[in-house]
Amino acid sequence: MVWGKGYKELLKLLDDHQKELTGLEVDLYGNGEDSDQVQEVAKKLEPDVRVHPRRDHADPLFHDYKVFLNPNTTDVLCATTAEALVMGKIVVCANHPSNDFFKQFTNCWTYQDNNGFVKETLKALSEEPGQLTDAQMHELSWDAAIEKFLQAAGLDQVVERKPTKTPPKKFMSMRMNLWKNMDDESAYVHYVASGIEAWRRVFSAIPGSLQPDEEQRQELGWAFPTGGQG
CATH class of the missing domain: 3.40.50.2000 (Glycogen Phosphorylase B;)
Structure with missing residues (x-):
């Protein structure tokens, strides 16, 4: 709160x-x-x-x-x-x-x-x-959210490909972690999508809202970033 x-x-x-x-x-x-x-x-x-x-x-x-x-x-x-x-x-x-x-x-x-x-x-x-409706319930499901995320990330085509005899371990690990359970799905989508400006816009974020502006920093009492010398 x-x-x-x-x-x-x-x-x-x-x-x-x-x-x-x-x-x-x-x-x-x-x-x-x-x-x-x-x-x-x-x-x-x-x-x-x-x-x-x-x-x-x-x-x-x-x-x-x-x-x-x-x-x-x-x-x-x-x-x-x-x-x-x-x-x-x-x-x-x-x-x-x-x-x-x-x-x-x-x-x-x-x-x-x-x-x-x-x-x-x-x-x-x-x-x-x-x-x-059933279609509206699907739109509000985590399955639909992940579908949109994969499309925005360009990963939907990768997931749809037929697996090779020995899928890469890294891809298998990512897929297993992604679909492990509903809590992991929601956390993964929110974490990744909220940290990249392009994907934030796909999910209706206001452009440029990833980083707090000067007024927001003052309200929160945050220090302003300072540039260093190279």
């Missing part, structure tokens, strides 16, 4: 539109360096905003929720948005390049401005989510 994950934007939206969102109840989950500050700000709001410690994304308590509010625009592809869609929730998120992939799903409702946030939130609370 850090401000950069959309908590600041969400709490401001709730604060600016307390009258329009009267009766709204919001639960926030997470642990992190800003969790105490988030909780302090949430207590001052008119809408009932409760802050809870982190829970596993597969926890049964999330089954009863119908709407997921996520103003976060800092992730390349927000995993919690994907998880909420798979669980059949309505997701209200910003109309932003980082969310372009999710716009294809019926239950993803985007807003352009503050008034749009209020409109989509109230609409989501009054309507029922649609049913995902």
Whole structure:
């Protein structure tokens, strides 16, 4: 739970539109360096905003929720948005390049401005989510994510080739590690794709967002890189 994950934007939206969102109840989950500050700000709001410690994304308590509010625009592809869609929730998120992939799903409702946030939130609370098709469920699976990754990396043709009698040990090791289990798949794709600018753009990242700019470094208290003499 850090401000950069959309908590600041969400709490401001709730604060600016307390009258329009009267009766709204919001639960926030997470642990992190800003969790105490988030909780302090949430207590001052008119809408009932409760802050809870982190829970596993597969926890049964999330089954009863119908709407997921996520103003976060800092992730390349927000995993919690994907998880909420798979669980059949309505997701209200910003109309932003980082969310372009999710716009294809019926239950993803985007807003352009503050008034749009209020409109989509109230609409989501009054309507029922649609049913995902098998094709849409596949698009949200790790299998589909890895297919896109392999295509972007130019490795899809390599994987489709017929194996030789004695495949190279290095290739066999890479393939075995890649497909070992779902946790390894997700970590591998996220690690590699998030560290290369060209692949980040394939997954809807904002160009040039790989390295923090001057303003972001000041907010985080990071030192500025200094050039050395050759």
